Amino acid sequence: MIEIKKLKKEFNNRWITKGVDLVIPAHQMTVIIGRSGEGKSVLLKQIIGLIKPTSGNIIIDGKDITLLHKHKCEEVFRKVGYVFQFAALLDSLNVYENVGITLIENGVPHDNVLRIVKEKLALVNLKQDILYKYPSELSGGMKKRVGLARTLVTSPEIILYDEPTTGLDPITVRIIHELMFDMQKKLNLTSVVISHDIEIFKFADNVALLQDGQIKFFGDSKTIWESTNPYIYQFIRGLPEGPIKNEVQED
Numbered sequence: 001m002i003e004i005k006k007l008k009k010e011f012n013n014r015w016i017t018k019g020v021d022l023v024i025p026a027h028q029m030t031v032i033i034g035r036s037g038e039g040k041s042v043l044l045k046q047i048i049g050l051i052k053p054t055s056g057n058i059i060i061d062g063k064d065i066t067l068l069h070k071h072k073c074e075e076v077f078r079k080v081g082y083v084f085q086f087a088a089l090l091d092s093l094n095v096y097e098n099v100g101i102t103l104i105e106n107g108v109p110h111d112n113v114l115r116i117v118k119e120k121l122a123l124v125n126l127k128q129d130i131l132y133k134y135p136s137e138l139s140g141g142m143k144k145r146v147g148l149a150r151t152l153v154t155s156p157e158i159i160l161y162d163e164p165t166t167g168l169d170p171i172t173v174r175i176i177h178e179l180m181f182d183m184q185k186k187l188n189l190t191s192v193v194i195s196h197d198i199e200i201f202k203f204a205d206n207v208a209l210l211q212d213g214q215i216k217f218f219g220d221s222k223t224i225w226e227s228t229n230p231y232i233y234q235f236i237r238g239l240p241e242g243p244i245k246n247e248v249q250e251d
């Protein structure tokens with residue numbers, strides 16, 4: 001479980017996170033939605049320790065990372081995988097090297113790296129014949145899978161995804177969502193996904209809406225289309241902000 005309390009963040013006197021309170025349940029998939037520039041990535045980066053909050057608390061599995069010493073934080077972050085926006089593979093490395101890079105850099109013996117890389121590729125439904133291919137030889141969807149396999153190498157319990165499907169065609173979006181769902185179930189993960197693809201609601205458990213620097217809604221993603229919460233109603237239908245108009249017009 002990730003518990004966020006009264007979280008605030010300012011950059012140069014501009015408040016981006018304005019008091020976020022959010023409980024992200026363990027072993028479920030929670031989607032964070034919100035307009036571009038709302039501070040979704042900034043929120044995720046605070047959870048993973050890439051950005052230091054101005055104030056507030058972030059408690060991951062009972063450990064408050066805003067109070068812990070650096071090396072204790074690193075222990076917590078070892079459980080967390082992060083798939084960042086536009087996650088790119090290194091073009092000069094093959095799939096084996098891209099997926100295994102952290103293991104190779106840490107001096108893990110080749111046979112072990114190969115075993116782990118093969119295992120993670122299988123988890124993202126990739127065949128081993130791509131092991132020695134280069135990113136330029138792979139489709140967009142395959143590259144995303146390889147990126148996911150790379151995140152899985154450290155066996156995270158929590159995965160944070162920042163817009164994992166941006167820039168993909170609708171069919172590939174569906175395939176990646178199914179894969180995320182599949183991994184979620186197989187590995188019993190806690191997944192947090194920033195996404196603009198409302199199709200993900202089908203696979204997720206919860207939706208949180210970030211608006212004006214705060215979580216304005218948290219609820220069940222399966223019943224999201226029936227929600228009468230005004231923020232959610234307008235956001236998921238792409239309606240401009242302001243009072244809800246009566247949508248059903250009879251002729």
Ligand SMILES: Nc1ncnc2c1ncn2[C@@H]1O[C@H](COP(=O)(O)OP(=O)(O)O)[C@@H](O)[C@H]1O
Pocket residue numbers: 011016034035036037038039040041042043
């Ligand atoms: N390191 C930073 N320094 C200053 N401003 C930042 C920094 N990171 C993000 N911001 C600002 O915070 C706002 C929210 O950014 P971001 O979290 O990336 O939005 P999004 O919801 O689209 O992911 C933007 O106005 C951005 O310019």
Ligand SMILES: [Mg+2]
Pocket residue numbers: 040041042085162
């Ligand atoms: Mg972002």
